[in-house]
Amino acid sequence: MSQAPRLVEVRRNLLKQNDVVARRLRERFSAAGTFVVSLVSSPGSGKTALLERILMELGPRHRVAALVGDLATENDAARLARSQAPVRQITTGTLCHLEAAMVETALGDWDPAQLDFLFIENVGNLVCPASYDLGESLRFVLMSVTEGEDKPLKYPTIFNSADVAVITKVDLADAVEFQWPLAMHNIQAVRPGMEILRLSAKTGTGMAECLAFLESRLAESRAVPR
Amino acid sequence: MHELSLALNLVEIAREEGARLGGRVNAVHVRLGAMAGVVREALHSSYEMASADTPLQGSRLVIEDAPVVVICDHCGEQPVPDGSYWMGCPRCGAPAPVLRDGKEMELIALEIDP
Numbered sequence: 001m002s003q004a005p006r007l008v009e010v011r012r013n014l015l016k017q018n019d020v021v022a023r024r025l026r027e028r029f030s031a032a033g034t035f036v037v038s039l040v041s042s043p044g045s046g047k048t049a050l051l052e053r054i055l056m057e058l059g060p061r062h063r064v065a066a067l068v069g070d071l072a073t074e075n076d077a078a079r080l081a082r083s084q085a086p087v088r089q090i091t092t093g094t095l096c097h098l099e100a101a102m103v104e105t106a107l108g109d110w111d112p113a114q115l116d117f118l119f120i121e122n123v124g125n126l127v128c129p130a131s132y133d134l135g136e137s138l139r140f141v142l143m144s145v146t147e148g149e150d151k152p153l154k155y156p157t158i159f160n161s162a163d164v165a166v167i168t169k170v171d172l173a174d175a176v177e178f179q180w181p182l183a184m185h186n187i188q189a190v191r192p193g194m195e196i197l198r199l200s201a202k203t204g205t206g207m208a209e210c211l212a213f214l215e216s217r218l219a220e221s222r223a224v225p226r
Numbered sequence: 227m228h229e230l231s232l233a234l235n236l237v238e239i240a241r242e243e244g245a246r247l248g249g250r251v252n253a254v255h256v257r258l259g260a261m262a263g264v265v266r267e268a269l270h271s272s273y274e275m276a277s278a279d280t281p282l283q284g285s286r287l288v289i290e291d292a293p294v295v296v297i298c299d300h301c302g303e304q305p306v307p308d309g310s311y312w313m314g315c316p317r318c319g320a321p322a323p324v325l326r327d328g329k330e331m332e333l334i335a336l337e338i339d340p
Contacts, residue, residue: 004339004340005253005337005338005339005340006337006338006340007335007336007337007338008247008335008336008337008338009334009335010243010244010333010335010336011330011331011332011333011334012239012243012332012333014235014239014256014332014333015232015235015331017235017237027338056260095231096227096228096313097228099231127228127263128227128228128263130263131262131263131264131331132228132271132331143324153311154260156311156313157261157263157329158263160261160313160325161329166246171237188321189312189313189314190312190313191310191312191313191323192309192313192314192321192322192323193251193321193323221306
């Protein structure tokens with residue numbers, strides 16, 4: 001007589017492995033006093049342009065570095081290297097997102113204690129990066145005014161996973177009749193209380209606020225006893 | 227398509243648990259939050275690929291959906307209706323930024339042949 005299969009309860013998080021590495025990274029960054037910001041957005045929202053500007057402007061005052069993820073090419077690293085900041089490209093091949101282990105490997109011989117800020121530019125993708133903790137202190141999600149006000153509603157998971165929403169290319173807002181109140185409402189709908197920055201990396205509008213925000217968060221993170 | 231990465235993790239974890247428990251695994255049960263950002267169909271086809279040529283080949287993947295649950299300051303834990311992306315209390319309407327549940331991706335059970 002055949003017996004029924006037995007159902008055995010187990011509880012295992014599928015992302016445990018990534019979470020373990022991310023926690024290790026976070027502890028390392030925290031001990032070194034490094035403030036780590038990751039950037040996520042769809043392709044073409046202006047992650048690299050923003051990062052380029054941030055590296056240029058923070059560079060003279062702070063020790064900054066960046067890791068940039070892309071499926072292919074080292075174009076972004078070459079572009080960002082013009083800022084004189086140390087930059088490393090993470091080429092993911094066909095993988096659509098960065099994982100904590102890739103960040104750990106890419107860091108290589110860099111000593112976080114020699115850095116005030118480390119920026120991690122994720123692969124352009126509003127879906128897959130949402131679930132992967134990279135050990136960052138803050139996650140920025142970018143949306144450009146040309147993408148439409150409903151981006152947060154279409155990709156609630158990633159907006160909910162981020163700490164700060166950055167509305168980019170604001171110099172084009174009038175041309176595309178961007179509806180600010182609607183965009184703000186949609187962001188707050190998926191992540192109540194979310195911090196919102198508005199800027200144009202091209203014209204520099206809003207950059208001062210963005211840099212001041214980053215510097216204040218760095219100071220705050222160091223004020224907390226480690 | 228991060229579902230393939232997830233499926234590979236799942237197969238590895240399920241193999242480990244299966245070996246620990248002994249016997250052939252014929253089904254793998256996972257619990258996926260509504261906000262986990264995982265496409266069910268993609269996970270099913272990825273699971274088939276990831277489990278090929280492993281002891282889990284031919285096993286079924288059973289997905290249990292977990293609702294988003296928010297914590298409201300006034301009403302406590304409240305499940306959010308399916309398909310809603312507004313992170314607020316469904317009872318009193320207050321914004322509820324804290325997610326209690328809804329992002330989980332867990333292996334919860336294995337069905338083992340006797």
